Amino acid sequence: MIVAKTLYFSTLFSLVLTLAAAGSEYIIIQSTTSTQNSGLLSAILPKFEAHSGIKARVVAVGTGQALRNAQNGDGDVLLVHARAAEDAFVSDGWGVQRFDVMYNDFVVVGPAEDPAKIFDMQNTTKALSQIAQKEALFVSRGDDSGTHKAEKRLWSETLVDTVSASGTWYRETGSGMGATLNMAASMEAYTLTDRASWLSFANKRNLVVLVQGDIRLFNQYGVIAVNPHKHPNVDAEGAQAFIDWLIGPEGQSAILNFRPNDTQLFFPNAQR
Amino acid sequence: MQNFAESFWFSLTLIVTGDSELWSIVILSLQVSLTAVLLAALIGVPTGALLAFGKFRGCQAITIFVNSLMGLPPVVVGLCVYLILSSSGPLGVLGLLYTPTAMIIAQTILIAPIIAALSRETIQAVHEEYRDQFTSLCLSNWQRLQALLWEARFPLLTALLAGFGRAIAEVGAVMIVGGNINHLTRVMTTSIALETSKGNLSLALALGTILVLIAILVNAAVAVIGMRRHEAMHV
Numbered sequence: 414m415i416v417a418k419t420l421y422f423s424t425l426f427s428l429v430l431t432l433a434a435a436g437s438e439y440i441i442i443q444s445t446t447s448t449q450n451s452g453l454l455s456a457i458l459p460k461f462e463a464h465s466g467i468k469a470r471v472v473a474v475g476t477g478q479a480l481r482n483a484q485n486g487d488g489d490v491l492l493v494h495a496r497a498a499e500d501a502f503v504s505d506g507w508g509v510q511r512f513d514v515m516y517n518d519f520v521v522v523g524p525a526e527d528p529a530k531i532f533d534m535q536n537t538t539k540a541l542s543q544i545a546q547k548e549a550l551f552v553s554r555g556d557d558s559g560t561h562k563a564e565k566r567l568w569s570e571t572l573v574d575t576v577s578a579s580g581t582w583y584r585e586t587g588s589g590m591g592a593t594l595n596m597a598a599s600m601e602a603y604t605l606t607d608r609a610s611w612l613s614f615a616n617k618r619n620l621v622v623l624v625q626g627d628i629r630l631f632n633q634y635g636v637i638a639v640n641p642h643k644h645p646n647v648d649a650e651g652a653q654a655f656i657d658w659l660i661g662p663e664g665q666s667a668i669l670n671f672r673p674n675d676t677q678l679f680f681p682n683a684q685r
Numbered sequence: 686m687q688n689f690a691e692s693f694w695f696s697l698t699l700i701v702t703g704d705s706e707l708w709s710i711v712i713l714s715l716q717v718s719l720t721a722v723l724l725a726a727l728i729g730v731p732t733g734a735l736l737a738f739g740k741f742r743g744c745q746a747i748t749i750f751v752n753s754l755m756g757l758p759p760v761v762v763g764l765c766v767y768l769i770l771s772s773s774g775p776l777g778v779l780g781l782l783y784t785p786t787a788m789i790i791a792q793t794i795l796i797a798p799i800i801a802a803l804s805r806e807t808i809q810a811v812h813e814e815y816r817d818q819f820t821s822l823c824l825s826n827w828q829r830l831q832a833l834l835w836e837a838r839f840p841l842l843t844a845l846l847a848g849f850g851r852a853i854a855e856v857g858a859v860m861i862v863g864g865n866i867n868h869l870t871r872v873m874t875t876s877i878a879l880e881t882s883k884g885n886l887s888l889a890l891a892l893g894t895i896l897v898l899i900a901i902l903v904n905a906a907v908a909v910i911g912m913r914r915h916e917a918m919h920v
């Protein structure tokens with residue numbers, strides 16, 4: 414009974430704390446999963462918090478969902494990677510302004526046996542066409558994330574009709590990068606992934622990188638403050654402080670210094 | 686099979702080394718789910734009792750409805766609570782989204798129907814058993830209810846445990862309304878989902894083992910309390 418009572422009171426206490434904390438300074442970052450799963454955010458955010466005194470709370474979802482959540486006003490700032498959707502977000506008035514933050518690249522991974530023989534191809538479009546021709550298994554995110562948008566853009570440059578192939582050799586998982594990589598690993602299928610998620614993924618099994626280095630695989634990350642005129646609850650000052658820090662010298666060098674296992678996962682390229 | 690053995694040892698190591706991060710996640714899971722059980726019991730048990738006694742119109746229909754709600758998909762509950770608590774939703778001004786309170790609300794909605802349905806079942810069964818006795822004693826409805834709740838207290842506890850089991854094991858709703866924010870709304874199940882998505886399968890499985898161990902502990906604690914009470918009655 415004592416245990417139950419203690420738990421009950423500690424719960425009440427924590428509820429009170431939660432309510433009290435609502436007034437204190439924190440920002441909500443709607444972010445893509447790659448920046449969290451790779452460990453980037455847990456490496457750089459403490460530096461931002463120490464610099465600004467603002468706590469950062471990260472909600473890591475796909476870019477599509479992050480944009481929708483932000484459109485509902487459920488976040489102060491976005492850190493995502495889908496240029497066209499980001500520009501639309503700003504031009505539709507949901508965001509204040511978009512800034513470049515950093516980049517890395519996408520890679521096509523697949524089973525080491527490589528049934529479609531795409532290893533080392535320089536042209537991703539041709540590689541994808543070859544996968545389709547051989548009807549080798551390809552796993553798509555299918556979740557409107559930044560990586561999914563990039564994948565659709567790449568397919569649109571081929572003559573392949575992925576819509577009618579869906580369910581046969583082309584399989585849409587509708588889930589995050591990690592879940593999709595897990596499925597590709599167990600199905601021995603090809604898939605498109607950002608390099609940061611790939612390098613920090615721990616269940617690669619028989620998967621290897623097959624196509625990389627094509628300019629079409631460039632992956633740019635951007636940061637956008639949510640427009641406070643659309644949602645008065647948005648912490649515009651906090652969001653701006655985060656953006657200023659992230660694209661300023663301190664944030665950029667924090668990104669540069671994030672090198673797990675001596676591998677550069679993100680390359681800072683803010684414009685100022 | 687090697688995976689399972691490895692993960693089991695890994696989970697024991699995690700427990701023994703007492704990683705403070707792990708404990709804060711475990712404690713948050715318990716706080717959220719136990720509060721949800723408490724709230725759901727306050728809603729569910731009276732509803733169940735009302736339906737068990739019910740001679741009012743539409744009682745049958747409501748019973749069928751409540752029973753169906755036992756199968757509510759957590760993701761749908763999460764989505765509804767998200768839409769309500771979202772800044773652009775009707776209760777957005779409260780600023781509850783992405784807080785433990787939001788997770789408690791979602792879990793309460795999820796398990797209140799389970800507790801209500803199981804309570805109705807239990808109370809009705811006991812009522813059948815004692816009906817003649819009650820009639821011969823000329824008890825009022827209120828006295829009957831009191832007697833029934835007392836007689837049915839152990840099966841009712843089982844109903845609460847069923848609710849607790851669903852609450853603490855649930856991932857879809859708390860992921861959406863809590864946001865899986867580190868040190869704030871990250872619980873056991875969302876940690877397991879996160880580690881799985883990172884491909885850290887043995888860590889994910891180890892966390893799962895700990896979750897099962899917690900469930901066993903809670904059930905054992907309730908069983909022990911029940912037994913002690915039972916003995917005390919017969920002394």
